[in-house]
Amino acid sequence: MTHHAKLSTLLRSAVLSGCFIFSLAALPAYAMSDEEKGYEIAKKSDLSDSGFKDHKVSMKMILRNAQGQETTRDMRFSVKEVPNMDKGDKSLIIFDAPADIAGMALLSHTNILEADHQWLLFPESGKVARISSKNKSGSFAGSEFAFEDFTSQELNKYKYKFLRQEACPNVPSLTCDVVERFPLYERSGYSRQIGWTDTQDFQTRKIEFYDRKNDLLKTLDFLKYKKYDDKYWRVHLMKMDNHQTKKSTDLVYDAYSFDNGLDDKDFVKGVLGTLY
């Protein structure tokens, strides 16, 4: 039964869906404090991605150690949008590789105020188990991503401060708003983050993460954005570099498919046993 914790470690993340909310909509012209400006704009951008109903995507996670040695994990995601603003989205992650964890699956019901609900399928035994969602700053699947990098993207989990405008990192032809945000939820591994969001499509281009001692810990670059259905921007390459350990993780996404007709029945505990 050692598989239990191993699987839970690997799968405890919620939505690895590639939609980070760190974007600012157009800056309002009237006078606001930098804090109000940051919050209002983040709120607007939070809504800008809504309405996609569901999406599916396959992804490869490439883990690199300080010596540059690579290991990879393959997984598939389905996400169903929940219209109710008091509830987060529902997601399902199924691992395909490494082969010894193929079929392992995680179902997540994200909640804004309460703890998330998460269940794991252990394919070898057929066991479905509820797991704790408390671990925020731990590594996701041995990668340089922390659980909170995926699960704590809701607007009200931070307070914000507008810093400046400058040319976007990674896309110098675009202008970016630079906003600092401070986690309000407990047990975060970060003191603050700084995000760059372009003023044209309102997509996040880069985030810097500072540890609790306020030293630069990680940099996340967002590359290869594509627009679907003329509405939804999705990132296809995320590169996380840890400046303290010199390790890095790439997330490489395949093409997304939207509006697959997924409903709540595809995201209930009882469906896990029918997947593999």
Add this chain to the structure above:
Amino acid sequence: MKRILPLTCLAALAAFIPSPHESAQAGTWRIGGYTALEARAFTQDHKWAAQSDNLDLSLIVTPEFRYKSDDRTHRINFIPYLRANNVDAERSHGDLREAFYMYRGDEIELLAGANKVFWGVTESQHLVNIINQTDLIEDPDQEDYLGQPMVQIASQRDWGKISAYLMPYFRERTLTGEDGRLRAALPYDTQSNPTYESSAEEWHTDMALRYSHYIGDFDIGLSYFSGTSREPTFNITPRGELRPHYGLINQFGLDLQYTTESWLWKFEAIGREGMGDKFAAAVGGFEYSFYQLFESDLDLGLLLEYQYDGRDTSKSPITTANNDIFAAARLAFNDTQDSEILAGFTIDHETQDSFINLEAETRLGDNYQIELRARFIVGADQGEELYDFARDDYIQLRLARYF
């Protein structure tokens, strides 16, 4: 191989059920599985006559074939399992772990063939988990199961999932041969058939019902089983062997988990009638996790469970989990190899005989996994439950290649 014949028939049947959308549905096949080499070394000489002291070596092959139609309505799984062993002829055996066809519609799910079904939440014991027979010869920890032929109908509703099972054929428990370690003082009668309470013997139709759902931080399961007991009693034959006997039982089961912050609180209980007097049994406890121990990547889980069983073992099948405390620690390294260690013990607080268990595993490269298991029995005096196995401490190393 006679044991897996009925399963093969069912599987063959399942594979030819026509799909209503066959022309439109290409679907995908996934082929996987693993082969493994396993070495088990006992640290003491044997206790009972005819047992072997040789290094116990096994080769395991288990390919996996899985089909899913593009609209996910139809599925076929075919997973045979084979073990060849150098010491115990009984341990060289085969099984169909899974061989089923499954239909998943909007309102109902239908499954026909051999499958594994897991119910329950606790770590040290799987009290309510009754559908599948224990493949005991694989591992004394009773966490390996034989594929169970069944027809299952299930429906997912807003208020939970209801499943009904009809099981037309009974799988007898696999038991150690005369040469093998980890057996009782008298050898098992593995040559003749077991005896049954039902005149239909292994063809008695067993049935089961299951309800499972969650409410907030609680997960709940209710179950009912009526049919042939998965646990045997033993009668001594004129040749001085233990011949298994399987009676008919009815069993209610309850499993409950409360998940909050770093705590998982777990409870399972059963009430059973048949094969002796009515009795109840329960197991409950918690798992508490410390995440990122000392600011490292390590997670440490502490587990504690208590096992109670009210059965009279002079009439009912024997259990070791009657007044026992289970304690364990689980260390997850959160590295790219998914390394993990589980160490724990189960102690009978009346007799003090205890079972110590150590499991460790890590991945080598992308496709290999190496696993260490060590089991020790301590303080088992004559007349106590673990006495027959008192010299069967062992260390086991397993290298698996996944494909």
